[in-house]
Amino acid sequence: MSDVVNAAVAALKDKLAGGIPGTAKFVIEGEGAVIIDGNGVRAGDDDADVTLTADRETFQGILSGDVNPTAAFMQGKLAVDGDMGLAMQLGAALG
Numbered sequence: 001m002s003d004v005v006n007a008a009v010a011a012l013k014d015k016l017a018g019g020i021p022g023t024a025k026f027v028i029e030g031e032g033a034v035i036i037d038g039n040g041v042r043a044g045d046d047d048a049d050v051t052l053t054a055d056r057e058t059f060q061g062i063l064s065g066d067v068n069p070t071a072a073f074m075q076g077k078l079a080v081d082g083d084m085g086l087a088m089q090l091g092a093a094l095g
Helices: 003-015 057-066 067-075 082-095
Strands: 024-028 032-037 040-044 051-052 077-084
Touching: 003 024, 003 040, 003 057, 024 057, 024 082, 051 057, 051 082, 057 067, 057 082, 067 077, 067 082, 077 082
Parallel strands: 024 051
Antiparallel strands: 024 032, 032 040, 051 077
16 A cells, blocks of 8 residues: 555545545545545545546645645546545535
């Protein structure tokens, strides 16, 4: 597991302490994946209701608040596959 994934897990645990209604996966290209569900946040590559894929720079920008998740999606920097409603809930929680 990469340092980027470990840092993402730590940051997302703070932002999404209560978990989410469903299962989401953030795929950080070239680094790995993070799973978020009702149990919290962990590194992993399980099946999910929604998968969000971005490069390391975009993902780190979203976590730091420098990149708006909706803007990243509209610019093609963040791909979403699956439950768009859940993706929007995540975007609101992170943005």
